[in-house]
Amino acid sequence: xxxxxxxxxxxxxxxxxxxxxxxxxxxxxxxxxxxxxxxxxxxxxxxxxxxxxxxxxxxxxxxxxxxxxxxxxxxxxxxxxxxxxxxxxxxxxxxxxxxxxxxxxxxxxxxxxxxxxxxxxxxxxxxxxxxxxxxxxxxxxxxxxxxxxxxxxxxxxxxxxxxxxxxxxxxxxxxxxxxxxxxxxxxxxxxxxxxxxxxxxxxxxxxxxxxxxxxxxxxxxxxxxxxxxxxxxxxxxxxxxxxxxxxxxxxxxxxxxxxxxxxxxxxxxxxxxxxxxxxxxxxxxxxxxxxxxxxxxxxxxxxxxxxxxxxxxxxxxxxxxxxxxxxxxxxxxxxxxxxxxxxxxxxxxxxxxxxxxxxxxxxxxxxxxxxxxxxxxxxxxxxxxxxxxxxxxxxxxxxxxxxxxxxxxxxxxxxxxxxxxxxx
Amino acid sequence: xxxxxxxxxxxxxxxxxxxxxxxxxxxxxxxxxxxxxxxxxxxxxxxxxxxxxxxxxxxxxxxxxxxxxxxxxxxxxxxxxxxxxxxxxxxxxxxxxxxxxxxxxxxxxxxxxxxxxxxxxxxxxxxxxxxxxxxxxxxxxxxxxxxxxxxxxxxxxxxxxxxxxxxxxxxxxxxxxxxxxxxxxxxxxxxxxxxxxxxxxxxxxxxxxxxxxxxxxxxxxxxxxxxxxxxxxxxxxxxxxxxxxxxxxxxxxxxxxxxxxxxxxxxxxxxxxxxxxxxxxxxxxxxxxxxxxxxxxxxxxxxxxxxxxxxxxx
Numbered sequence: 001x002x003x004x005x006x007x008x009x010x011x012x013x014x015x016x017x018x019x020x021x022x023x024x025x026x027x028x029x030x031x032x033x034x035x036x037x038x039x040x041x042x043x044x045x046x047x048x049x050x051x052x053x054x055x056x057x058x059x060x061x062x063x064x065x066x067x068x069x070x071x072x073x074x075x076x077x078x079x080x081x082x083x084x085x086x087x088x089x090x091x092x093x094x095x096x097x098x099x100x101x102x103x104x105x106x107x108x109x110x111x112x113x114x115x116x117x118x119x120x121x122x123x124x125x126x127x128x129x130x131x132x133x134x135x136x137x138x139x140x141x142x143x144x145x146x147x148x149x150x151x152x153x154x155x156x157x158x159x160x161x162x163x164x165x166x167x168x169x170x171x172x173x174x175x176x177x178x179x180x181x182x183x184x185x186x187x188x189x190x191x192x193x194x195x196x197x198x199x200x201x202x203x204x205x206x207x208x209x210x211x212x213x214x215x216x217x218x219x220x221x222x223x224x225x226x227x228x229x230x231x232x233x234x235x236x237x238x239x240x241x242x243x244x245x246x247x248x249x250x251x252x253x254x255x256x257x258x259x260x261x262x263x264x265x266x267x268x269x270x271x272x273x274x275x276x277x278x279x280x281x282x283x284x285x286x287x288x289x290x291x292x293x294x295x296x297x298x299x300x301x302x303x304x305x306x307x308x309x310x311x312x313x314x315x316x317x318x319x320x321x322x323x324x325x326x327x328x329x330x331x332x333x334x335x336x337x338x339x340x341x342x343x344x345x346x347x348x349x350x351x352x353x354x355x356x357x358x359x360x361x362x363x364x365x366x367x368x369x370x371x372x373x374x375x376x377x378x379x380x381x382x383x384x385x386x387x388x389x390x391x392x393x394x395x396x397x398x399x400x401x402x403x404x405x406x407x408x409x410x411x412x413x414x415x416x417x418x419x420x421x422x423x424x
Numbered sequence: 425x426x427x428x429x430x431x432x433x434x435x436x437x438x439x440x441x442x443x444x445x446x447x448x449x450x451x452x453x454x455x456x457x458x459x460x461x462x463x464x465x466x467x468x469x470x471x472x473x474x475x476x477x478x479x480x481x482x483x484x485x486x487x488x489x490x491x492x493x494x495x496x497x498x499x500x501x502x503x504x505x506x507x508x509x510x511x512x513x514x515x516x517x518x519x520x521x522x523x524x525x526x527x528x529x530x531x532x533x534x535x536x537x538x539x540x541x542x543x544x545x546x547x548x549x550x551x552x553x554x555x556x557x558x559x560x561x562x563x564x565x566x567x568x569x570x571x572x573x574x575x576x577x578x579x580x581x582x583x584x585x586x587x588x589x590x591x592x593x594x595x596x597x598x599x600x601x602x603x604x605x606x607x608x609x610x611x612x613x614x615x616x617x618x619x620x621x622x623x624x625x626x627x628x629x630x631x632x633x634x635x636x637x638x639x640x641x642x643x644x645x646x647x648x649x650x651x652x653x654x655x656x657x658x659x660x661x662x663x664x665x666x667x668x669x670x671x672x673x674x675x676x677x678x679x680x681x682x683x684x685x686x687x688x689x690x691x692x693x694x695x696x697x698x699x700x701x702x703x704x705x706x707x708x709x710x711x712x713x714x715x716x717x718x719x720x721x722x723x724x725x726x727x728x729x730x731x732x733x734x735x736x737x738x
Contacts, residue, residue, distance in 0.1 A: 011486035014479060037460055040472075042480065046638040048490060048645040051483070075645035076488040108486055184556045190637055206560070263635045265627075265706025271459040305627070306705045396560060397708050400635035 008108040012077070015104050016042045018050035018070075020189055023196035023218040023410045025057025025085050026226040028093070030255065032056055032083065034278040035093050045191040047073045052100050053080040057195075060217055070189045077107035085221075173204050174393070181209065186400075188216050192259040194403070196410040197384075199391070206396040211388050218414045225411035227252040228368040234361040235373075245361045246354035251280045252369035253329075253344040253351075260341055260404040261300070264310055272296045286355040293352060297345045306338070313337040314390045314402035325382040328371025330406060337405035370409055378415040380408035429523040437525055438512050444665075444690070445657035449477035452698045459702070484650040492553045492643050500552015504648050506545035507655030514538035515662045517592050521675035521682025524592060531592035532584050535666060536577065539622050542659060543569045546624060546631055546640050549652060553643035561639025565631035567709045568621055571716040572628070576618035578724035582611040583670040585731050596674030603673040607734070610727040612671040614720055619667065619697065623660035626701035633706050664697055665690040 017036055021029040032054055036043055044050050047070050059067055059082070071080050081096045083089075168180040186199045196216035202209040224232035230245040258273035276293055300306065316326070318334040333343035347369075366372055371379025383406045390402050457464060457473035464470040491497065517524050517531040528534060543565065550562020584590050586608060587598035595604075605612045621628040632639040644652050668674055668689040675682025677689075 007482065008486050011479070011483040014483070016483065040457075040461070040476075042476075044638075045634055046642045048643050049638065049641075049649065051487065073490070073492075075490040182556065192634065203556075206563075261705070265629060265633050265635070266704070267456070268459045268702045271456070275460065275462065303703075303705070305707065309705055309708055309711055395710065397564075397630070397635065397710065 005109045009105050012051065012101065012104045012108045014039070014041045015051035015079075015101060016044045016049055017052045017054055018044055018047060018074075018191065019054045019056065020067075020070075020191075021195040022055065022057030022059055022188075023216055024221050024414070025083075026195060026409065026411050028056035028083055028085060028089065029195070030251075030274075030278055030281055031089055032093055033274060034282075035090070035097065037275070037278075039097070041097075043191075047071075047189070048075065050074050051078060051104055052097075053078070054097070054100075055080065055082045058082055058084045060219070063217070066189060077104050079103045079107070085223075171202075171204065171209070173209075174207065179204050192262045192404065193400075194408050194410055197403075197408065199387070199403070201391075201396075201399070203396060208391050208394050208396060208399055211391045213384050213387055215384075215410050215413070218410055220414050225409060225415060227255075227370070227409055228373055228412065228415070230361060231366055231368050231373055234363050235366060237363065240361045242354050242357040242359050242361050245365070246351040246357065247280050247283075249369045250348050250351040250355070251277045253348045254280065256369075256404075256407040257300070257341060257344050257348075259407060260337070260401065263400050263404040264306065266303075266306065269296060269300055280355075286352060290352060293348070297349055301342060301345060310341075310398075310401050310405075311336055311338040313394070313398040314340075314405055316340075316386060316390060321386065324386045325375060325377050326371065326379070326386060327375060327382070328367065328369070328379050330383060331371070337401050340405045370407075370412065373415070378412040380410060380412035383408040429520070429525050433520075433523070433525050434516075437515055441512060441515050441658050441661055442654075444661045444694075445654065446477060448661060448694050448698060449657050450474035451695065452701070453477055455698065455702055481650055481654065484646055487646040487649075489646040489648055490643075492555055495554045495643075496552045499548045501648070503545045503548025503550070503552055504644065504652045504655075506541055506548070507652055508658050509655075510538050510541035510545060511655055511658035511662045513541075514659075515665070518662065518665050519592055519596055519669050519674055520686050521684075522593070522596060527591060527593045530590045532580055532590045532595070532670075535592075536580055539659075539663070540569075540573075542622060542624075545655075549644070550631070550640035555643050557636045557638070558640055558642045560636050561631045561633075561642065564633075564636075564639060564709060565624055567713065568624065568628060568630060571709055571713040572618040572621035575614045575716055575720035575724050576622070578721065578728055579611040579615040579618065580670070582608050582724065582728045582731050585728060585735060588735060592669050596669045596676070599673040599676055603671065603676075605671040608671060608727060608731060610723050611731075612667070614724050615667055615670065616693070616697065617720075619660070619663035620700070622663050623656055625656060625660050626697065627704040627707050628712075629706050630709050660697065661690075661694065664693045667693050 019029065019032050019036065033043070036054075041052075047053070051074070053067075053071055053074060055067060067080070071078060079100050081100045083093050083096050086092065168182045170178050171181040173179045182203045184201045184203055186201060187193050187197045188195070196218065198214040198216070200212040200214065202211070223229070227248060230240045230248050234240040234245070254273045254277035258270045258277065261267075261270035261273060272292070273296065276289055276296065279289055313336055315336045316330065316333075318331060321331045321334070329343040329347060330340055333339040366374040368379060370383065373379070375382075377385075387403065387406065387408075390406075391399055394402060451474070453476040454464070454470055454473045457476070464473060514535050516526050517528065517535050519527070524531070546565040547562040550558045550560075550565070552558075583595055583604055586604050587595040589595065589598075598604075617628075620626050624631045630639075632641050636642065641649065641652055665686075668686055672689045672693070673685075675685045677685035680688070
């Protein structure tokens, strides 16, 4: 083997991964993250930095062209794999990653000409759907404008195009000055972002002028939303222990806290939260995790810099939250992004005590990690409803922290009929 | 008066800086590994984690570069390349022990000017790809520059004031007895903060932050990314290294030769900075700006005043 091939092989031995989750496949994301961590493959947050795109969940036949766009904006050699929800997930993930690495190495050792524009044949998995009419267009991150911006339905392209890209329009800012206004869609292809959520920002400078909340279609699946599973199963009369429910709640909050901390730029603690989440999901006992968990929670709670950095963002007083139908930690926190983080941490510490509780969960206990599951709307729908008010007028730098501090779970949007039938 | 270094030092300098950057990145990777995967357990595993930056560099070399629509390729590339260039040029006035590649009479001004190149570089790199998020990242660095640069310049001025010279060699010579850090602690701390800010790294990584999916670097792939992020490590090493002649007595120290002391002290400062990243989240610039102007600027001014009074009375 010549040296060049050897180097390429070594380089792609641990490819950088961009992992995206689709609605309905929430349980796959921690599993994939845990497997990537075990393999020590770097995880990145932009297509440009990635060699491998791992999609958790099988995309719907229509409207999945945003995934093609993301893949097209990855540098060669680029490979995409899709992991579906189903039996033997851990094995399936491992097999898919192995296959992807083989493919990557093959492509790296024998590079194909003209990779980018060309639509490449992909390994196994689903058929590629030709872009249909762009009902609503989903951009991953506002780049690759050629295929995105022109489908924006805001219809103010009178300024003319540059290289096929529309110019920014103009609108009054908060002081009544006419300034450039740019429409930047966010999601669904961002990391540390609620799976499937799309926010269409109208930005003026770095101020969010307005936001439209949208999301990918949430498939109506048989299984209840992953994070709410114990409570919904108990409601259906299944045997669920309090320990299981506490475990799931702790893991859900650790997941949310990990995302918020990652977005706030504290990678060290975010990584610890994720590791603890995966240990809990894998069934670690209280004694195995309690030490590290307490240390981590204390570290976050004690950080004045963190408090100074995110306090005051996304203020949601209890009365406004209640009026919007918000329940759960976001209501109890009665404050800003920092208060909501502290509320998660407090619930984690409380849940820690019940981790090994084998008594059955009361069937009328419906207080899921994000709020009451028996309300007129799912907890996450209420969180989505308050988003525009919290984001409008915020600065861009705070916008993602606000979203992460609410962390709506779009799987819950498919919940409403399920809870209804549970009552019957 | 320190003597000029031999000509070969010019060639050695970039290599030495790159090696130092690789070691620092390796140390950082070991700490990250501990957070992500728990304690390493064995020496072998630690070594494997420490080699992560090297593997990453190789991976980026294999990756193909990519481009975005209507990109400003010239300015974007220029921005990317300027980062390591600025770092190496700033390193030229860095004394190893008592010798630098060059020791001009305005060495401190030269150093600061090269750092200011990084302003242009990050902004250009953010501008180049014609992408909203990368432009946001670029602009964030301008805001960051406004926040850190003024206290930073006062900190540099304080050290120059104490030595009554802008020549780096003179600053080192003036610390023959007492290191400047002893009577200029505020300037030293402010300098370390701005060293992180200048390298837009750790708590000051806002221009490349995750909330903008990587900010100024979001569209960089392959070699571009390697040069940009590698250049960032070089900047961190150089700015950390420059705190040694400014505040920590340069090559002065017992027993060991001057160059060895420089290496030891630089390593200590770098370790401190890398460890600081573990303890701190990213500071958003709108918050830091307030502190920088309301707290740090007055503090550094008072520090400069104290030093000026001492110098006038000795």
